[in-house]
Amino acid sequence: GDSVTQMEGPVTLSEEAFLTINCTYTATGYPSLFWYVQYPGEGLQLLLKATKADDKGSNKGFEATYRKETTSFHLEKGSVQVSDSAVYFCALSKYNFNKFYFGSGTKLNVKP
Amino acid sequence: GAGVSQSPRYKVAKRGQDVALRCDPISGHVSLFWYQQALGQGPEFLTYFQNEAQLDKSGLPSDRFFAERPEGSVSTLKIQRTQQEDSAVYLCASSPRVDSSSYNEQFFGPGTRLTVL
Numbered sequence: 001g002d003s004v005t006q007m008e009g010p011v012t013l014s015e016e017a018f019l020t021i022n023c024t025y026t027a028t029g030y031p032s033l034f035w036y037v038q039y040p041g042e043g044l045q046l047l048l049k050a051t052k053a054d055d056k057g058s059n060k061g062f063e064a065t066y067r068k069e070t071t072s073f074h075l076e077k078g079s080v081q082v083s084d085s086a087v088y089f090c091a092l093s094k095y096n097f098n099k100f101y102f103g104s105g106t107k108l109n110v111k112p
Numbered sequence: 113g114a115g116v117s118q119s120p121r122y123k124v125a126k127r128g129q130d131v132a133l134r135c136d137p138i139s140g141h142v143s144l145f146w147y148q149q150a151l152g153q154g155p156e157f158l159t160y161f162q163n164e165a166q167l168d169k170s171g172l173p174s175d176r177f178f179a180e181r182p183e184g185s186v187s188t189l190k191i192q193r194t195q196q197e198d199s200a201v202y203l204c205a206s207s208p209r210v211d212s213s214s215y216n217e218q219f220f221g222p223g224t225r226l227t228v229l
Contacts (some may be wrong), residue, residue, distance in 0.1 A: 042157070104154050
């Protein structure tokens with residue numbers, strides 16, 4: 001079945017470090033891919049998305065490229081800030097965008 | 113403006129009790145979704161409404177779980193005869209449009225944390 005696998009956390013980085021959170025997926029057809037973020041005490045928020053192969057989603061300095069050949073959608077940021085500390089979820093959706101499959105989440109801790 | 117709200121934020125139930133979890137979507141949003149998030153896991157789809165119609169309930173884990181949205185606005189997720197494995201955060205999300213050919217962002221509420229003793 002359709003699923004998403006992402007790297008386990010927590011990931012601890014110093015401010016201004018480079019961030020990569022790996023995400024791979026298994027799906028038939030042509031899914032759309034997403035990164036959601038959950039800040040402490042808040043609901044899930046869409047961070048970025050890509051709806052077809054080779055698309056790059058970007059927002060708030062974060063980027064992810066939809067790689068069909070490697071079935072991946074890794075999240076990157078060149079210089080993290082303390083305010084980026086949160087849990088990040090990779091997700092996919094197919095067909096009618098009404099059902100999402102989420103990864104298990106990766107907690108990011110950024111230290112000053 | 114107001115986002116998706118859920119109540120209660122925390123609920124403790126004894127095994128065997130019935131619980132009802134409420135979701136107030138963003139006003140005017142057509143689509144509403146329920147997810148279950150176990151500790152340390154990502155959200156898992158439970159069910160989906162378009163207005164008052166429940167179009168997909170494939171994720172409901174058993175017949176003890178029941179969801180409704182009678183007037184196409186507020187939704188209630190009911191769990192009968194709760195079990196310990198029902199302990200989780202229950203998330204509600206709403207989306208403004210029905211267009212299934214393109215992505216419609218889902219706006220998530222803060223969730224209800226259910227603990228079954």
